[in-house]
Structure formats: C-alpha cells, structure tokens
Ligand SMILES: Cc1cc2nc3c(=O)[nH]c(=O)nc-3n(C[C@H](O)[C@H](O)[C@H](O)COP(=O)(O)OP(=O)(O)OC[C@H]3O[C@@H](n4cnc5c(N)ncnc54)[C@H](O)[C@@H]3O)c2cc1C
C-alpha cells in the first residue's frame with residue numbers, strides 16, 4: 001500500500017535508499033543537497049529531499065520501487081545542463097542522478113550502433129569510435145558535458161541537426177524503468193521494429209515517463225570532406241537573406257549558425273578569436289564526398305557574397321576550424337562575461353522570418369531597456385535570444401522574464417514554437433497554453449498517464465497546471481478522442 | 491573585483507565538469523567546479539554553514555585549474571579557491587592528525603636545508619632494509635595511508651640529491667643574449683638537482699648568462715595554493731629580495747607550480763608598500779620552456795632516438811597556458827618522436843601536496859594517468875614539473891612499468907650534449 005509522501009520520514013527514506021545505492025551515493029547533507037538545487041538554469045532553486053546516484057539498472061529499479069511505495073516523486077537528472085529547469089527538484093522529491101552510470105556497454109561498427117548507459121557524455125560517444133572513422137551526429141553546443149540520457153529526454157539538437165536530424169533520428173533503442181520498477185525495452189538495434197513506435201514517444205518526453213537506463217544509438221561514418229566558412233555581414237538582414245538564398249538553391253549544409261554583435265563579442269572574449277565585430281556572422285559547414293563538398297561550399301559562398309557578405313573567411317587548418325566552432329559553442333555561456341545574469345530563450349520561427357523577427361526583438365529590447373544577444377541555428381529557424389540583465393537591480397529580472405515571454409509569443413504568432421530544443425521543463429510550462437489548445441494538452445497528458453499514471457516522474461513539469469491522471473480541470477468535457485470512442489476515459 | 495563578483499560570474503553551464511578530475515572520479519556535483527562554486531555561494535549568502543562537508547569538498551579540489559581553461563564565462567576559479575582555502579582554515583578546525591601531518595609537510599617542504607636533511611634520512615631508510623620491511627609487512631599502510639604515500643614518493647635517491655651545488659654565476663656561451671636568474675626551488679633542488687643543472691647548461695648554450703642567487707628558500711607556492719597566505723607572503727618576499735640583489739633581465743624557473751605562483755605573486759601584496767616590487771619581479775618571471783622556445787635556437791641539437799610522451803603539468807598548461815613551448819622544444823630534437831597521451835592535459839593527481847593529503851583520490855587520478863601513459867607506448871615520459879614526475883613515476887612503479895621520466899629541458903640538455911639519454915630518470 002503506497003504511503004503518502006508526507007508520511008515517510010526523510011531519515012527513513014535515506015536509510016532505505018542507502019541500502020540500495022550505498023551510503024556514499026545517497027546524499028542527505030545540506031551542502032550536498034544544495035548543489036542539486038538547479039540545473040543549467042540557476043534561478044528558481046529548490047532543495048531536494050535526497051539525491052541518489054545509482055550505478056545500474058537494478059539499482060534504479062529498487063530506487064523507483066522504494067519511491068513508489070513511499071509515494072515520493074522522482075526527478076531524473078543527467079549532467080544538469082538543461083536550460084528549462086527540467087532537472088529542477090520537485091518539492092519533497094528525490095533526485096536520481098545518472099552521472100555514475102557512464103559505461104559504454106557495446107560497440108557494433110558492423111551494424112553501426114553503440115549501446116551505453118545514460119550518463120555517458122555526448123562527446124564521449126564520438127570519442128569512443130572516432131579512431132575508426134565513426135561519429136555520433138547530434139551535437140548540442142553543450143556536447144562536451146550533456147548526457148545521452150538528457151539528450152533523449154530533451155530530444156536535443158545542435159548545429160549539425162539541420163542535415164542529420166535531432167536525437168530522435170539517432171536513437172535505436174532504450175531501456176526504461178517505469179513506476180513500480182517494471183523494466184521495458186523499446187526499439188532495438190534492428191532498423192524496423194514492429195508495433196507502435198513508442199520510442200518516438202519517449203524521445204523528448206522530458207523525463208516524465210520513466211528513467212532511461214540504457215540507450216542504443218545509431219553511429220555514422222565520418223564524411224569524406226567537410227568545408228567550413230565564416231561570412232560577415234553588416235546586419236542580420238543580409239545574413240538572413242543569405243540563409244534563405246542558400247536553402248532556396250537546394251543546398252543542404254551540415255550547419256548554418258548565425259550570431260549577432262553581442263554574441264560575437266562574447267565568443268571572442270571566451271576564445272581569443274579575431275572575428276570582426278560586425279552586425280552578423282554566419283558560420284557554415286558543408287560535408288560529403290570531397291567533390292560535392294568543394295562544389296557546394298563554393299556555391300554557398302557565392303550566394304553569401306551576392307546577399308551582401310563583407311568578408312568570407314576559410315579556416316587554414318583543422319585547428320582553426322575547431323576554434324571557430326568552439327567560438328560558436330561557447331557563445332551562450334560566454335555571455336556571462338557581458339552581463340551578470342541572462343536568460344536563454346529558445347524559440348522557433350519560419351526561416352524566412354529571421355530578419356524581421358530579429359528587428360522586432362531589437363525593438364522590444366530597446367523598449368524594455370535591456371540588451372538581447374542572438375546566437376542560433378539559422379538553418380532550422382531555431383532562435384536563441386539571450387536576454388541580459390542584472391538581478392541586483394530591483395525589478396530587472398521580472399522585466400527580463402517578461403521580455404523573454406514576449407519574444408516566445410512573437411514566435412508562436414508567426415507560426416513557430418516556444419522551444420526548438422531546450423524543452424519545456426519547469427520554465428516554459430506557463431507558455432504551453434499559448435501554443436496548444438486544451439484538447440491538445442489533454443491528448444499529451446493521456447500519453448503521460450499511459451506510462452506513468454501516478455505521475456511519479458517529474459510531476460510538475462511541462463503541463464501548465466500539474467495534476468494527477470484522472471483529475472480534470474474545470475467541468476468535465478470529454479476529450480475529442482474519447483468522444484469519438486477511440487480511447488477510454490482516464 | 492572581489493570574490494563576490496567572481497562567484498557570480500559562474501552561469502552554471504557545467505562546461506567545467508568533464509575536465510575536473512574529482513568529477514571524473516565520482517560523478518558527483520559537490521566535487522565539481524560548479525558544485526564548489528555553488529557551495530561557496532551558499533555560504534556567502536547565508537544559506538549554508540561552512541561546515542565539515544563544505545570543507546571536505548574544497549579539500550578534495552586539486553587546484554589543477556583545468557576548470558579555468560574550460561570555462562567559457564571566464565570565472566577566476568584560482569582566486570575563488572585561494573580565498574576559500576584561507577576561509578576554510580578558519581571555519582573548520584582540522585583534526586589532530588591532519589594538523590600534525592600538514593604542519594610536518596609545511597615545516598619540511600619550504601626549507602631546502604631541512605628537506606635535504608630529510609632526503610638524507612630517507613636515503614638511509616631506503617638502504618637500511620627498514621623500508622623493505624615496512625612495505626613488505628604492509629605495516630606502512632596500517633600506520634597511515636598518508637605516510638605510505640610519502641614513502642612511495644621517495645625516488646631512488648642518489649647521493650647527488652644530497653649535494654646542492656650550482657655555481658653562483660655561469661657565463662653565456664658565445665655572445666650574451668640575456669642575463670637570467672635561476673630559481674632553484676625546494677623540491678626541485680633537492681630531489682631533482684639534475685634538472686637545475688640541465689636548465690643552467692641549456693641556457694648557457696643558448697647564450698644566457700645564468701646567475702644563481704645564493705641562499706634561496708621556498709618561493710611560497712605550496713603555501714599560497716594551500717591558503718596559508720601569511721606564510722606565502724613571507725617566503726616569496728624573501729625570494730624576491732634575493733633576486734633584487736643580483737639584477738637580472740629574466741627570472742627563470744623550471745617548476746610549473748612555482749612559476750604560475752611567481753608570475754602572479756604581486757596579488758599577495760595588494761595595497762602593501764611591497765606591491766610594486768613584487769609586480770616588477772612577477773613581470774620578469776618565465777618558465778624555462780617558455781624562455782628557451784622564445785630564443786631562436788643557437789646550439790646544435792644532436793639526434794636522440796626516443797619515443798617521448800609529454801604530460802602537460804596543470805600549472806604550466808592550465809595556469810600559465812603554456813602548452814605549445816615544451817612540445818616545440820621536444821619536437822625540434824632530431825630523431826625524437828613526440829607522442830600525445832590520451833587526455834594529456836588532465837591532472838596526474840600530484841597537485842602540490844594533494845597526493846600527500848588526499849591519497850585515495852590522488853591514486854584514482856594517478857591510475858588513469860598511468861594507464862594512459864602505458865597505452866601510449868612511449869619509452870620516456872616528459873613532464874615539466876617535479877611533483878608530477880614523482881607522482882607518475884610512483885604510479886608506474888607500482889605497475890611494474892619501466893618508462894623513465896625526465897623534464898623536457900633535461901631531454902634537450904641531453905641532445906645538446908650529444909648524449910643518448912638524460913642524466914636523470
Ligand atoms: C551552454 C549550453 C548550451 C546548450 N546548447 C544546446 C544545444 O545546442 N542544443 C540543445 O538541444 N540543448 C542545448 N543545451 C541544453 C542541454 O544541454 C540539453 O537539454 C541536454 O540534453 C541536457 O542534458 P543533461 O544531461 O544535462 O540533462 P539534465 O539537464 O540533467 O536533464 C534534462 C532533462 O532530462 C531528464 N533526464 C535526464 N536524464 C534522464 C534519464 N536517464 N531518464 C529520463 N529522464 C532523464 C531530466 O529529468 C530533465 O527533465 C545547452 C545547455 C547549455 C548550458
């Protein structure tokens with residue numbers, strides 16, 4: 001019989017958890033708990049009741065059983081780099097950190113896949129196989145530290161997802177521990193598994209369905225050649241035009257990234273790059289067989305020039321190429337050099353609207369008296385406006401939050417979305433209603449209830465008004481799918 | 491800027507986690523740079539007590555500064571940890587054994603004469619059979635794992651360690667390019683006198699007049715890194731005064747930990763009348779690899795057939811950002827094959843006195859380093875810091891491995907002298 005979570009004493013819970021994961025890996029002292037209060041978003045901290053670090057699927061199963069029996073919510077956590085508060089503790093809940101489960105279990109290059117534990121760092125997947133000419137394609141800017149478990153939960157993307165697709169296109173299988181401790185294997189190494197593609201429901205589910213304890217990933221052969229160039233523009237108008245022109249010409253670059261002046265300044269400060277502080281920069285990769293890469297890159301450079309590029313730079317060697325990409329990938333965190341605090345937003349817009357939206361963001365920022373740095377995946381229309389503020393000035397954090405919200409609503413108005421890749425988590429839940437009708441939210445909720453009916457995992461995330469399965473907000477209205485007799489009432 | 495500001499520059503991105511040796515050890519946030527900064531913020535903001543657990547996580551930090559190289563936000567972790575260490579000593583009293591152990595270390599290392607005496611005793615101990623008996627019976631481990639570490643670090647001490655001598659002045663070979671003062675260091679001077687001799691020979695061959703100010707003591711690096719700032723000020727001031735007396739263009743040092751401290755030592759005197767003198771001294775400090783690399787080669791490099799793996803010491807690679815010069819120096823030797831070891835820029839676990847005060851963690855980190863060195867297939871290991879060399883040698887010895895260690899400058903010295911291998915090892 002499950003106890004309600006108010007009933008179990010924390011000491012007793014800690015004793016039971018310690019018996020499973022070992023005393024050293026069950027954290028209950030204030031100092032230890034305090035560092036798990038937040039993820040990559042450092043505001044809105046909540047001290048967890050306990051943090052446990054299991055070392056195997058078996059230990060995760062036991063931890064989940066204990067939490068189930070005690071009626072305590074669980075929050076899975078990878079490396080804690082999420083930018084939407086997805087791994088932020090739930091009040092009274094236990095954080096399950098997967099960072100000790102970081103073994104690569106099996107590499108199969110004949111069939112091009114790797115099976116590993118969820119705490120393995122994204123870049124370590126490539127490191128494990130690159131000597132033999134393979135790599136793992138999705139490359140979030142945080143790839144040097146974010147975990148594969150976190151990537152699966154967030155369906156993370158990166159610069160090169162324009163051509164190669166997001167995490168969802170690269171996950172072949174996953175082992176999931178459900179509430180109560182049941183272990184299910186979804187998908188697997190063979191390409192076509194029969195039945196519903198439940199794996200696709202798991203990827204991007206933000207840790208609400210269960211705890212992923214094993215993942216099988218698709219690997220790719222490294223392309224024969226990659227050509228990189230950097231083009232500078234007086235403003236985002238010309239840069240936006242270049243992006244549209246390149247895509248319209250039928251070119252599919254491996255990546256096109258755009259940065260504005262503030263972002264350029266931040267990247268330079270972090271890496272010592274000698275980029276000019278122009279209005280806008282495009283950083284682009286083209287890859288494939290050598291002849292194709294040469295040809296396509298020349299064509300793209302031509303389009304950039306005719307769109308008004310001031311200068312085109314080509315790295316002289318791999319080291320310079322890596323440095324250019326390091327500049328791009330550090331840009332987010334490097335904004336910390338320009339401002340004591342900032343909020344990372346993550347909106348999506350139609351590609352053709354880039355220039356207009358950036359102008360509009362500039363105008364809104366001016367009105368609010370704040371600065372906004374822009375660094376984003378231009379090819380996907382995935383914006384990352386970074387709202388700079390100083391929390392020490394009274395009222396400025398609220399102003400920044402409002403500006404961030406307004407920018408997201410602008411994206412939705414233009415037919416875009418409130419998140420491209422950082423997820424909804426705790427931060428964006430309030431905006432879900434701007435994007436989805438109540439019926440849509442209801443349908444999404446049904447999926448959650450099918451996997452996790454007691455809302456054991458991340459109970460207060462994603463949905464604007466957290467509730468239990470079976471609870472309905474306001475007077476009951478049958479869901480359209482229910483009315484049509486497609487699903488039973490929950 | 492004060493530490494208040496430095497703590498606030500951390501944006502919680504986590505980029506520093508994968509390079510932090512203790513995070514790699516345990517995968518726990520409290521033992522990561524981001525976690526340590528968080529703990530200090532908690533203490534500053536009154537949300538946490540500066541208690542035993544906070545002190546523990548700070549004590550486990552190696553001070554390797556890999557996190558600074560990785561941090562996109564430019565957090566000055568070096569300043570953060572230095573101030574935190576000083577605070578820690580006041581906030582959480584150490585246990586009796588811990589205090590005695592540290593007191594013993596700090597009354598030994600900074601004083602070359604005492605260290606030399608200790609080396610002599612250790613020499614006798616290693617020859618007396620007592621060492622063998624203690625090791626064989628495991629008695630040492632029983633007494634204390636910390637003492638065991640100290641014991642295992644004792645290199646095969648030759649009688650050369652017992653003499654200190656380098657002449658006070660060596661004229662440059664050929665036309666003089668600079669007048670250079672050599673910091674002889676405490677550990678370096680006692681345990682690795684060959685390194686100082688090699689440094690002097692290379693500099694002379696490359697056209698430097700070398701001056702060795704007499705009566706040098708410890709430079710205060712160990713004390714600074716441990717947050718013992720008064721002691722550090724006293725020691726570094728003494729050293730600076732010795733160098734002021736000899737008037738040199740450049741102060742050269744072959745120990746990375748001491749070099750990074752000396753390049754930045756004016757900070758210790760902020761607001762003090764001594765500050766400008768410390769600043770003038772700091773400006774002249776160069777690592778020996780940095781100095782030699784900056785001089786167009788003059789002496790002939792003779793071929794040296796060796797496969798050399800280079801380990802980048804943290805205080806050279808991370809703290810001084812000198813990763814290229816030692817490699818360039820080795821690469822310029824004909825016949826020498828320079829091998830990069832996996833994660834070559836990661837700490838070896840030695841970290842000043844870390845391996846003496848946190849032996850379990852240091853062993854874990856050292857084991858990874860030793861495995862990487864062995865996997866590289868190198869026949870020589872080059873590292874530009876005495877502490878790293880001792881620690882890695884010990885790790886390798888425990889695995890029955892035969893790779894020999896030398897500093898890049900010793901290898902260059904061997905090449906200049908047409909030898910087939912360095913004197914030391
Ligand atoms: C500087 C910076 C740059 C970034 N750039 C990008 C980018 O380019 N693209 C991008 O997509 N993201 C980016 N991110 C966001 C973040 O890195 C990704 O969302 C990443 O996937 C999170 O991984 P993590 O291991 O840190 O997960 P966490 O932050 O620990 O957790 C994220 C979510 O996953 C859940 N979770 C974690 N592990 C598991 C598991 N094993 N089972 C079930 N649920 C789990 C958590 O509950 C939480 O909801 C960036 C972040 C930073 C700080």
Ligand code: SF4
Nearest residue numbers: 500501503504506561
């Ligand atoms: S890399 Fe720098 S900013 Fe990021 S968490 Fe570490 S210390 Fe903080």
Ligand code: SF4
Nearest residue numbers: 510551552554555557
């Ligand atoms: S100095 Fe080294 S051990 Fe200490 S936090 Fe930084 S990376 Fe970790």
